[in-house]
Amino acid sequence: MSRTLSSAGRMVDILHRMDGALSRLSFARVRVSHVIATRSRPEPLREALASSIAELPPDGEIIVVDGDPERSAEAVVQAARAAGGDRTIHYMESPPGLPTQRNRGIDAARGELVVFTDDDCILRPGLFAALEKAFADPTVVGATGRVVEPSDGRIGSDGESRLRWLVVGGGRQGTMTSFGFRRPIVDVQEARDVQYMPGALMSARREVAADVRFDERLSGYALGEDDDFSYRLSRCGRIRYLPEAVVDHLALGTRTMDRRVQDRLVVINRTYLYRKNFGGTLRGRVGFMALIGVIFAHRILNREWQGVRGLIDGLREVRGSHPVDRPSGVSP
16 A cells, blocks of 8 residues: 555656646747848738737747838838737838848847748748747757748649659758758658758747858849758758748749749859858769759740740859859849
């Protein structure tokens, strides 16, 4: 009998300790700063803010960084403040350009966790809770999730396809190749460590993000700035992919941008980032040029002749450029 009582006592003690540990974890949650960079898209921003207000923890803050000289986002923010009750929503002006605007957001943030989404993203329920849970692990410096985009009907346009994964040589999903291209996440329902985060959904510990920062030499549309920032962040600790953290992304930038301009930047920016982050090994150079060849074939297959011209423009511009310098005139 005494032995049974002793065992029961130990079990009660264990339960008390577990309860105490859970209580401490609940008080150890991080404060969130949600940064939205925007430029001249007030209507999508209105919906993005509404979804953030609905999901943001009570002590969180939203920082809207407006790159429009006409301050088109200011009235949207004022209306969101009125509708958001006691939500903290900041408005900031900034020179245009995603890297510059996101760096301004990092500098203004007061939360321990900085979350970046685009102004045409709708947050699904549970996103912030999933991110906070991941950051309870002190080894985690960044986290992302699933970005759902509408299909444009083009051949090979599905970023989660196994074909695209095979084209870059297979390997561990969610990592970067030796030539600076993403290995797609095909098994999207499995959590994993990754080396990149899509720009539509990135998060990082603020103090680490403040050290890494976005590369402001990537001007204009700044294609690839998300890969550059997150890959360098992954050198500082773990980045987690969380299937339960989901945003719906309209992808208005890529869908409305001139194809020739966009594909010129594919070559210019990818060349710059490859040289900056991955060095110049023979294997990497061969892989990089092979992927550019695949992109050419993709544009031809889809009869995107303006895209083909853009790729040729980009190759002409990067030829002979210094390994770490950006070619001139890269803004769209």
